[in-house]
Amino acid sequence: MTSKKVVELFYDVASPYSWLGFEVICRYKNMWNIDLKFRPAFLGAVMKGSGNKSPTMVQKKVLYMDKDLNRLRDYFNVPMQHPADPIGVIFKKGSLSAMRFLTAVQEREGGNTKAEQVSRELFLRIWNEDKDITEPGSLSEAAVKAGLSESEIKELLELYTSPKMKDKLRSTTQDALDYGAFGFPLLVCHVNSKAEVFFGSDRFELMAHCIGEKWLGPQPEKAHPKL
Numbered sequence: 001m002t003s004k005k006v007v008e009l010f011y012d013v014a015s016p017y018s019w020l021g022f023e024v025i026c027r028y029k030n031m032w033n034i035d036l037k038f039r040p041a042f043l044g045a046v047m048k049g050s051g052n053k054s055p056t057m058v059q060k061k062v063l064y065m066d067k068d069l070n071r072l073r074d075y076f077n078v079p080m081q082h083p084a085d086p087i088g089v090i091f092k093k094g095s096l097s098a099m100r101f102l103t104a105v106q107e108r109e110g111g112n113t114k115a116e117q118v119s120r121e122l123f124l125r126i127w128n129e130d131k132d133i134t135e136p137g138s139l140s141e142a143a144v145k146a147g148l149s150e151s152e153i154k155e156l157l158e159l160y161t162s163p164k165m166k167d168k169l170r171s172t173t174q175d176a177l178d179y180g181a182f183g184f185p186l187l188v189c190h191v192n193s194k195a196e197v198f199f200g201s202d203r204f205e206l207m208a209h210c211i212g213e214k215w216l217g218p219q220p221e222k223a224h225p226k227l
């Protein structure tokens, strides 16, 4: 039996704070004694299901987030650039197809490696390159960059719109709601048979304390150059 603590990361590539949380937990996944489980889910349904509203509905929050994300880009060392039309990208285009595609990547692989690479490419497309993530051609471009083979991508393009993948994404999103999610990223740490739930990419210090690990900031390799 493994002594590793299970940590689930619920995230959506339409959420810039999810990207920050995603990169940080990836940096720590081999430093901490954890078994990291990616849980790609759909933020739109979490907002609806929890009765929350996107922070972008409030002008003052948008202005604040804009500054906050610029500061965090440097602090976290994540190459985030605002898309020219963030509202169009998040609400009109949305991330449903991308999250179904990621669900299919994970289902097909039965693990984390390719899901990590494809997630990163999708985050980069939306939050760095200002590129589409809704069309099949865009999803396959991300998968090519992530190193997936032509035959894998062909299979994924057939799989991601299937009822099975739609149901899987729905059930992962429901799991997030059942943990009490009202936004992303959501980190759920299983400690002594109890689920400790953290909202945001700014709760790692507290999370580390709860799981008995050391927090060295969002760029641990800088704190310890030999890591």
Ligand SMILES: N[C@@H](CCC(=O)N[C@@H](CS)C(=O)NCC(=O)O)C(=O)O
Residues within 6 Å of the ligand: 014, 015, 016, 017, 018, 052, 053, 054, 055, 182, 183, 184, 185, 199, 200, 201, 202
């Ligand atoms: N303070 C959090 C903010 C995270 C955040 O604002 N996430 C957005 C999605 S990008 C959200 O779900 N917000 C819901 C809310 O703030 O109620 C962080 O630094 O990560």
